[in-house]
Amino acid sequence: MQDSFLFSGFGGQGVMFAGQLLAYAGMDAGYHVTWIPSYGPEMRGGTAHCFVILSDQAIGSPVLPRPAVALVFNQPSYEKYAGQVAPGGLLVFNSSLITADQSPSVPTLAIPATATAHGLGDARLMNMVMLSALLTVRPVLPVSALEAALAAHLPAHRRSLLAANVQALAAGAALAREAWLSPA
Amino acid sequence: MTRELLKGNVAIGEAAIRAGVQAYFGYPITPQTELLEYMAWRMADLGRVFLQAESEIAAINMVYGAACTGARVMTSSSSPGFSLMQEGLSYIAASDVPAVVVDMMRGGPGLGNILPSQGDYFQVTRSAGHGDYRPIVLAPASVQEAIDLTMLAFDLADRYRHVVILAADGQIGQMMEPAELPPMQPLTAAPPWALRGAQGRAPNRISSLYMHAESAEAANRRIQSRLSQIRQYEQRSLEYATEDAELLVTGYGTAGRIALSAVQAAREQGLKVGLLRPLTLFPFPEERLSVLADRVQACLVVEMNAGQMLDDVRLAVGGQIPVEFYGRMGGVVPMPDELLTVISRMYRRVAAPA
Structure with a gap:
């Protein structure tokens, strides 16, 4: 088994942390994992991304030309990566901020993640909504593994956010089930 | 021991700390800045020396000075900054003092870019500075190896009283992988050659200046004999x-x-x-x-x-x-x-x- 994930969005949308949480959950489940960020001019403003690989074998390259899964949080990321997902893959996009104007060759999952996060009281929960939506339709790991990883690895000064993040994971999973089981 | 998800730059910093590094001197440059940043707070917490120098040239000469006290010392940089350290590295090698230097290589030549590269191979393996010597050079391929080879770097530096370069690239510095850190080691005692005040004993002398060809050749022979031992015992x-x-x-x-x-x-x-x-x-x-x-x-x-x-x-x-x-x-x-x-x-x- 090897699965690869590209997370992309504006700085501040929680791109890096969403990727790290998946990597932590993968590590805790016993997989080999790599996480690597874009560390160029992007991190000084604009769109940033990170790449995560989960594998049951040692990982050679931590970056691949085409990810199996792309999670895109904003319009520029959608433009750049919607057509890049590998065959058999999945595109998850934040439909609150993205106008889907392409026809990618892979299944897509539209999640109104920013609106949902606003509804939960904090726009910053958007990344958790997206991540649990992904694992709901592509269950490489159970969503509960993300909850456990949050509890195990969230730094002490962020502990107060645990309950809200868990709530966001539940909301993302519910949205994904709804969107996936009743296609438009 | 537990496995943690660690970024290469941070892992090298913590490994150096656990190997007993007593002083770090450096100057920021992508893609190794997280190492300097990590040392900035961690060394201060432990009451050890962290100093952000005014340049890479200053940093390597501070490493030279601190190494003369027999303490475990290090610096880190990336290709263009590493180039600035060449003169100091040569002085360190000529003075028979141990030091660990990280080169998190990036795209070159010139200012190049901040992306991963191995373009410094000749520079690190041929001399890393003027004169007739070669540093020991270790090349990790993962975060775990970056930790293990950082620990080894300090041991080899002490064993041979020589410069050891950890040559990695931006990808290893920036990547997070699960890895296990070794336990904290006690600080090493000062060796007999260290310069720490000579009260009650004959003074030690450390220098890389040889006014006569014969004494310079004798120093060269000493370095070459050390390198021949390194060739014999340390190929990995x-x-x-x-x-x-x-x-x-x-x-x-x-x-x-x-x-x-x-x-x-x-x-x-x-x-x-x-x-x-x-x-x-x-x-x-x-x-x-x-x-x-x-x-x-x-x-x-x-x-x-x-x-x-x-x-x-x-x-x-x-x-x-x-x-x-x-x-x-x-x-x-x-x-x-x-x-x-x-x-x-x-x-x-x-x-x-x-």
Whole structure:
């Protein structure tokens, strides 16, 4: 088994942390994992991304030309990566901020993640909504593994956010089930 | 011990701390700045020395001064900053004091870019400074190896009273992987040659200045005798599927780990391909490569440069078998599929001709 994930969005949308949480959950489940960020001019403003690989074998390259899964949080990321997902893959996009104007060759999952996060009281929960939506339709790991990883690895000064993040994971999973089981 | 998800730069910093580094001097440069940043708060917490110097030139000379006290000391930089350290590195080597230097290589030449590269191979293995010497050079390919080789770097530096360079690249510095840190080691005691005040004993003297040719040649002989011991005892490499290999692939660091994926894929296609991944670039693992060269039909060298370790491979193989090269430059990292294509083509041509 090897699965690869590209997370992309504006700085501040929680791109890096969403990727790290998946990597932590993968590590805790016993997989080999790599996480690597874009560390160029992007991190000084604009769109940033990170790449995560989960594998049951040692990982050679931590970056691949085409990810199996792309999670895109904003319009520029959608433009750049919607057509890049590998065959058999999945595109998850934040439909609150993205106008889907392409026809990618892979299944897509539209999640109104920013609106949902606003509804939960904090726009910053958007990344958790997206991540649990992904694992709901592509269950490489159970969503509960993300909850456990949050509890195990969230730094002490962020502990107060645990309950809200868990709530966001539940909301993302519910949205994904709804969107996936009743296609438009 | 538990495995943690660690970024390469941070892992090297914490490994150095656990190896007992007592002073760190440095100057920020991407892609190694997180190492300096980590040391800034961690060293202060432990009551050890952290100093952000005004330049890389100042930092390496502070390392030289602190190394003369016999303490474990280090600095870190990336290619252009590492170039600025050349003079100081040569003084350190000539003075027989131990020091650990990290070069998190980036795309060059010139200001280049901040992407991963192995373009400094010649610079780190040939001298890293003027004069007739070579540093010990270690090349990690993962976060775990970055930790293990950082620990080894301090031990080798002390054992040989020599400069040890940890040569990694931006990808290893920026990547997070699960890894296990060793327990905290006690600080090492000051060796008898250290300069820490000479009250009650004859003064020690450390210098790299030799006014007469004869004394300079004697110093050179001492350095060369140390290097010959290092060549004899410290060659290190890892292998995969070399037992029955017809084609041997070799590469270090990031290029080496990506080559491993390609070699595994080639094996799945039934091609008899093996990998030799040097862990020490100096001393180059020439003994092992020479043994393997007797068994294989050909060798492919893979690097993220225009062909630098290629020279060492050719020297070790000595014309016995064909040696070919594949490299990407300027911060481009080769992909496993790309290397697999190169390997299969070469295999068909030289190892299993129709």
